[in-house]
Amino acid sequence: MKLDAKIPSGPIAEKWSKHKFEMKLVNPANKRKYSVIVVGTGLAGASAAASMAELGYNVKAFCFQDSPRRAHSIAAQGGINAAKNYQNDGDSVFRLFYDTVKGGDFRSREANVHRLAEVSTAIIDQCVAQGVPFAREYGGLLANRSFGGAQVSRTFYARGQTGQQLLLGAYSALSRQIGLGKVQMYPRTEMLDVVLVDGHAKGIVVRNLVTGEVKSYAADAVVLATGGYGNVFYLSTNAMACNVTAAYRAYKRGAAFANPCYTQIHPTCIPVSGEYQSKLTLMSESLRNDGRIWVPKSADDKRAPNDIPEADRDYYLERKYPSFGNLAPRDISSRAAKEVCDEGRGVGDTGLGVYLDFADAINRLGEDTIRERYGNLFDMYERITADNPYKVPMRIFPASHYTMGGLWVDYNLESTIPGLFVLGEANFSDHGANRLGASALMQGLADGYFVIPYTIANYFAAAGAKNLSPDGKDFKRTEDEVNERTRKLLSINGKRSVDSFHRELGKIMWDYCGMARNRKGLETALQKIPELREQFWQDVRVLGTNEELNMSLENAGRVADFLEFAEVMCEDALDREESCGAHFREEYQTEDGEALRNDKKYTYVAAWEYKGVGTKPELHKEPLEFENVKLATRSYK
Amino acid sequence: MNLTLHVWRQKNAHDKGRMEVYQARDISEHMSFLEMLDVVNEQLVEQGIDPIHFDHDCREGICGTCSLVINGAPHGHQKATTTCQLHMRHFSDGDHIYIEPFRAKAFPVIKDLVVDRSAFDRIMQAGGFVSVNTGGIPDANAIPIPKYFAEKAMDAAACIGCGACVAACKNASAMLFVGAKVSQFAHLPQGQVERERRVRAMVAQMDAEGFGNCTNQYECEAVCPKEISVEVIAKMNREYLRAATKKS
Structure with missing residues (x-):
């Protein structure tokens, strides 16, 4: 596996403009020949699906919730950052970029973060045009508040319901495209695998959660916007159904997983x-x-x-x-x-x-x-x-x-599987080792509205429209594997509920891979997790059948993936012998107990390659270069 | 505390369905209502009984996924509270609790307490949006919006699309839900351009889905977890009337 971040050359402030010009385009009449699958309809997924449909691509969008409006982006309360400098308090694109890199404890990719700061202002314009009712001052202009990790007021908000209002904005744009027939929407449908044809992501296998039908869908590219894996801790602020499954299945098919130990x-x-x-x-x-x-x-x-x-x-x-x-x-x-x-x-x-x-x-x-x-x-x-x-x-x-780690993506948001793009919390790219408040909404919408519509054209123009049928042998083989797994889960008929395993896993992760970690604890976790996984596959009890709405079965599949994924997280935490941002290794701290980074050895993105269940994944390193922000000890004193 | 639950069980859309009785033992007053059901479900699974299916997700009262009619009231009897935010301290030892799905012709039962609310999505697809594409938008501060109207729009926009309004209404009317979206846009300059077309399309879809009409009982407002006011229905009616007099 080779990691090529594809960062454009040139000064940081010109990289994105230059790249937009250099990327290939698909002419308007040809766009309708291409199809794209979007999995997840939170801020990143809904905005991506709507924006690509507006451009003329044929979009199929999938979510496991009963409606695309329910994705967990909806729960974000506080706000969304943008470098508008409406408050005249010294904000700028560069300052937002700087704050984000510093807030991430110098473990994010400069070029991606700068692009995020650049497009942040357009996001606010877009949302206002959609009718998002942001808070306003008496003069009728937009209000701002301040947020952790910044000394300027750049956060836009809609009472304590900012995520909800932004998601409803993106959902309304998506709904409009569904109504126009440019997006086919599949709610209550869960992605269970990604299908590769000649090494490129060309489709997915899904389960209809109401009928249990397992089916393949083909497209010219697949976009995952399936959120984070915070529920590996069982107790988290995530919604109950948030899971790692889509990202993890992609990992098992060859997408590298980056920085899984960065959990906020x-x-x-x-x-x-x-x-x-x-x-x-x-x-x-x-x-x-x-x-x-x-x-x-x-x-x-x-x-x-x-x-x-x-x-x-x-x-x-x-x-x-x-x-x-x-x-x-x-x-x-x-x-x-x-x-x-x-x-x-x-x-x-x-x-x-x-x-x-x-x-x-x-x-x-x-x-x-x-x-x-x-x-x-x-x-x-x-x-x-x-x-x-x-x-x-x-x-x-x-x-x-929140999980800063996620599938590894290059500057185009493409994973190590060609044609598989990853947006929002599901990717790793912008927050380094720690995310600042009000930046998740910003990143989700930046990726969906303003990055993927450009970079996907570049991929399409090179790869061409394939118009594959979902009946091909690669699809059938993947479907068979999905069915076999379901059959296995239903046939164990053991004694313990799915939740009891999830709770136990969560406790292991919280105790040994939570707010503070050390070598001994991580080694203990790496011993306990495979034991628990083995017990799960021998003793889990999943009632009911596949051919009906079966929430225990859905949950069992998700917990089974967490039980494998947890090991990758601990391996990553063990490898990173430094403290940075949210990753705090007790062995590496300053005299007053602050995080002690080791820039000489660990200024890299850790991208893990799947090598089999229970086998240590292979580590690939993407070195991080800081040309615009000087590496310094983060101080908030 | 110990409770007796009377729960609607229905295998699928074609099954007739019936109430079943279960005991909930050693329930803590600090549990949420759904955590109480989790505990009951764990026990049912142990006994080899298919767990009670109910919709839920965020469990913090914002996603609109949870439903349930509890003792006759959608989301239970606590004011301005979704089922997931209802806590067991509002019940007493020995209580009988009746748990049913949201019932409406336009919300068919899928299984047990889970209903299909996709009719709401189709209403939104008919007109619940401002027709702007991504990009090329003037600066967000280009059009000042009086705080009063921005707040009015936000009041309406707070709707979580749970459908309790429909479940509470004897006519299974969706006018609080539709009115909330129509009002949000009617208060904002961004919504003016498509004002007539929007209200006509959304009302037509609402009727096509089989929702009834409002007869001013205000049950919807009483159960709405986000306290959306029936003013939005008046606003929608006014918008609809206005649209009827205009060509567009």
Whole structure:
């Protein structure tokens, strides 16, 4: 396997323009001869499907949800970044680029990040034109807020529902193309494999989740926009059905998986309340604009939060990072929370929680202003915990939230399988070892609206329209493999539920490959995971048949893939003997407990090649070159 | 706490369906309603009984996937709350809970508590969009929008498309859902160009899907987890009337 990132030459600010000019085009009359499959209809998938259909390509779009509007992008609360500099506070494309590279702890590809910052401004224009109701000032212009890891206000938002409104915008564009007949939409349909013909991705095998029918679809290219793998931890802020399956099956067919150990733990989630817990709920990072995070100074202090006087409180983020304070980036804030809880100063029944306090902000701005800014988040918090955050501080704790790792892609967003493109959270490209808040929405829409429509033409023009039939032998062979696997899952008839395996895997990953990792723990995980996988294939119980709606069967397939994928993640975490961004190896830290990078040895993207289940994957390295941002120790002090 | 569940079981669209009784034991008050069903399902699987199928995904009240009619109310009796955000602390030991699917002609049952809401997607495909392609858009601040209208549009846009409004309505009317989208665009300059065409197309599709009409009972507003106001229905009616007087 050879990794060629295909980064255009020339100065960073001109690379994308130059590349757009140099790429081949498909003339308007020929576009209708090409077809493309898009899997996933979140921000990246829906925007890609709509934009490519508008250009004239024939698009087939697939999602496992009952409607394309339900993809998990919808849950993003806080906002979307764009280098508009509407606030006159010194923002620019270069600053957004710089902040993102720095926020990612110098482990992302400069050229991709710069392109992201460049197209960010057009995204906001596009969304406004679609009727996305962003927050506005009294003068009628767009409002902004600040977000972690930045010292300018560049985040656009729609109350606490920004992801929802952006997704509904992309969904409306997609719906329009479905209505016009340019997109064939297949909801409740799950991709279970990718089909290669002569080494190129030319189709997928899917299961109709209502009838159980397994079927192939052919196209001239396949685009995966299937999200991240945060549910490998079982408990995460992801939706219940988020999974690694589509990406993992592509990996098994030859797509390299990059930086799987970069998993973001979000600092502000509602703490776990019991064993039965099925998911964790995020409280938007935007709350850190007005909320102050603290724990009692003493581990023995068991008073109610409002009874603890100022002098006995430790506002640890403000103390340790005076210039960024409560707005320190996510990885740093999460680790700081873990640290104070490890010291026994955590709050709540479990001791796994810290306070997020709005008393000062309410005194300063009044309850009405706080309600206007965060009302729906406060309501959500109260519904879940039965505590009123206007009166008592919220309790929060870090939880698995986003995965920076993903399938390796070049500058064109093409994976190591020709014709297989990967967008949004499913790829690895833009966030390095840590993603800044309000950048996921930006990347999903950048990839879908403004990158793939250009780069796919370049592929089509070179590869030509094949008009393949999904009845060919490569399709049949892949279908047979999919059917065999389903048959196997249904025939085990063991004793344990699918969820019990998922929970156990999640615990292994959280304990040994979570917020902090070390060699011994990772080696333990690498021993436990294959044992658990073996048990799964001997003792899992999946009731019902294939020929019906069978949610246990769907889940079993997804958990089976997590049980293999988890090993790749641990191998990657073990290989990377440094701490960077969200990847914190306890062996590698500074005296005051900050991440200690090793730029000499690890300034590379780790791209793993599949070598068989239970066999260590082969590591390929894409060296990262920093020509525009000077490698430095990240400091938010 | 211990509870008795009466749950609608239906093997597929052709099965007649019936209520079955299950016991839910040792339920914590901190569980969400769906976590309570997870626990029951684990027990059913142990006993070799097919687990209860229900739609759910984000479990934070925003994706609109979860449904269920709980004790006669879509999403249960807690105000402004989806089923996934409903917690067991609102129930008491010994309660009988009746769990049924959203029922409407336009929402056929697929299995157990899972219904087909694709009619909503087809209404959106008929006109729930602004016809702009990607690219070539003027600057986002080129058209100022008064905060009041932006907020009004956002109020309507908050709809999560769950379908509780339809399930609550004796006419199975989708007018709160359709009205929400029509209102969002009617309040924004971007929506003006296709104003008449949009409302005509969406209403025609709504009728074709078999949804009924509004007879002003406001059950939809009462159950809406996002508190969409029936004002949007009035707005849609006004838009529809306006469109009837115009050629376009």
